[in-house]
Amino acid sequence: MRHGVKGRKLSRTAAHRKRTLQSLSMALIKEHRIMTTLAKAKELRVFVEPLITRAKEDTHHNRRQVFSSLQNKEAVSKLFEEVGPKSKDRPGGYTRIIKAGLRKGDGAEMAVVELVDYNDIKPEGTTKSSGKKRTRRAGKSNTPTSSTPSTKKGERESKTEVAEQKEATSEDVSEETKAEENSEEEKNS
Numbered sequence: 001m002r003h004g005v006k007g008r009k010l011s012r013t014a015a016h017r018k019r020t021l022q023s024l025s026m027a028l029i030k031e032h033r034i035m036t037t038l039a040k041a042k043e044l045r046v047f048v049e050p051l052i053t054r055a056k057e058d059t060h061h062n063r064r065q066v067f068s069s070l071q072n073k074e075a076v077s078k079l080f081e082e083v084g085p086k087s088k089d090r091p092g093g094y095t096r097i098i099k100a101g102l103r104k105g106d107g108a109e110m111a112v113v114e115l116v117d118y119n120d121i122k123p124e125g126t127t128k129s130s131g132k133k134r135t136r137r138a139g140k141s142n143t144p145t146s147s148t149p150s151t152k153k154g155e156r157e158s159k160t161e162v163a164e165q166k167e168a169t170s171e172d173v174s175e176e177t178k179a180e181e182n183s184e185e186e187k188n189s
Helices: 014-031 038-055 060-070 073-086 148-188
Strands: 033-037 095-102 109-115
Touching (some): 014 038, 014 109, 033 038, 038 060, 060 073
Antiparallel strands (some): 033 109, 095 109
């Protein structure tokens, strides 16, 4: 029975697991976004978020504590100079895990781990088609609330407007050509 056994072994010894998490943490701090397996991503979050919390306050003691976990001076300095100040206002949840499907070779679940404050690209499905905020609580009414019918009317109107504009331009062009032909005939006569 499991009985609250904490953490994942990741099929590694304790020392190997520690070095793997250190390596993943350093890559995440350096690149701000990495791709790994889902199990490693979930363990990485538990490992790196307390380090980022310590990096929010730049003291000698916090630097020593973070260095004891990472064992890399460059990663520690980047964490305290870049990542910590950028996530100063965030009370927690510095990382985001996005599932990325299955790995081709062995079918392992893959995930993208990224620092939330460095995310420039919005995840799929978060783009809104209209500027109006909608809630699921809105009562269902007989009148259509979606923009589909009005869009169809708008499309019909815009199609007729385009057709009218084409006709008007063709009439203008034909009138201009007639005027040019008349002026040429007057010159010739």
